[in-house]
Amino acid sequence: MSTQRVDPYAVPGRPCSIAAALQVVGDRWSLLAVREVTFGNHRFREIAKNTGAPTDRLSARLKSLVADGVLERRPLPAEPRHDGYYLTEAGRDLVGVIRELLRWGDRWLTTSPPMKLRHHDHDFTPRPICAHCGEPVTQGEVHAEVTAEGWTLTGPVAGSPGHAGEGRA
Template sequence: MKRTPFSRWPCSVARTVDVLGDWWTPLVLREAFYGVTRFDDFAKSLGIGRNVLTQRLGRLVEEGMLERVPYQERPVRHEYRLTEKGRDFFPVLMAMMRWGDKWMAGDDGPPILTRHTTCGHTAHAEVVCSECRQPLRHGDVRPELGPGFPERLREPAEELPRFAADSRSGPGRSGGDVREE
């Protein structure tokens, strides 16, 4: 089955999915956030095949989320360290963890807690407005075309219900996507 590339779609969610590509990639990033840097440690902690891990690490290096840094000369061995771009993915993983803790954890509760070392409390992700700091909730936001949306797709996109000025159309009530071919 041929994979549909999303890298040219005018949508940041689609482009992010294109980088992640599969279920192993976020888990590799999770381990990197937990401090794992070496190939064998990734393989051991994830129980992932070496060939799959090689592909995922290579893709993350190619995308600039990890950098490959030598730590041994004979034989040459490398560590995989988070870049600024990779570290910026942390809130995404925290949001996924928050959702999973709410909807996928068993009766015993979340399997892993996150302690905020600054204040000492256990914490979870909150998505808030960058301006007023109020929570961003589904019913309180609406999509608008941004400056990076391709000019040639603007007119057809403006016809989609999700971009209508009428607030009754609201988020989550629209049809298909505008794809960049």
Template sequence: MAARKCSIANALAVIGERWSLLALREVSLGQRRFDQIAANTGASRDILAARLRKLVEHGVLRKEQYEEHPPRYEYVLTEAGRELQPILHGLMQWGDRYVTEGPAPTVWEHACGAELHTTTVCAHCGQPVQPGESKLVRLGGVPQG
């Protein structure tokens, strides 16, 4: 039996590995150089290099040279990478609620100064989407019953 084709599986093929997500967290927090990312994630250098290379290949990050001699690069979020920030926020929020014991170790702050809480909102009506209020209507071009 063939595996179900879906965008979640496709996305996980690019970003769905621990070190990739932690590298994205670090770049989102402004830690753009390899040594900074390695220190803050705890990833081994070879694994981190492979994950960063994959994120660059898929257009989630781009490398920018910051030193010529010797050539040194830092990692910058692309538009695709910036659009992952709500996913990272939501994952952290879920971890704070269901996994982490005690107070949250990190908090994201909105530009207005308030603590950031991610919510899924309907693009049509603007209402927050609650669990169980949505349904799959098309899977791989096939309407669902």
């Protein structure tokens, strides 16, 4: 199953891919479940134990992640009678997001990083590279260009769809 596409104008507020993404993975248990599957934990009980999620909530989140095309259920190699959860292509694309959340949490929230990411025999430090030109990218070099009809960076344009809570026609 592939991920469902969302009309960005159907999301409340500013038409935005971040808002659309948060509808799928915007709760604590969803990203933690994806983290666990990324770590190779495919069984429900492993995911539940390692996330600390209440089993009813986790079950609902896993079902949603499967329906949204982030995870898929398929037989476990060692126990074909039981299904496990595996990342789809869309799920694998979330790995970079999870790494950035880990980096941010290490820098700003935890007293001591409880985990390190390693690349071969050294610590892994992600570094953004522009896929178009191959140059390293710093935050100051990136800017937003609004392509949503009737919107600017400061908000909706008066009289346009999306202004004052109006929907897109």
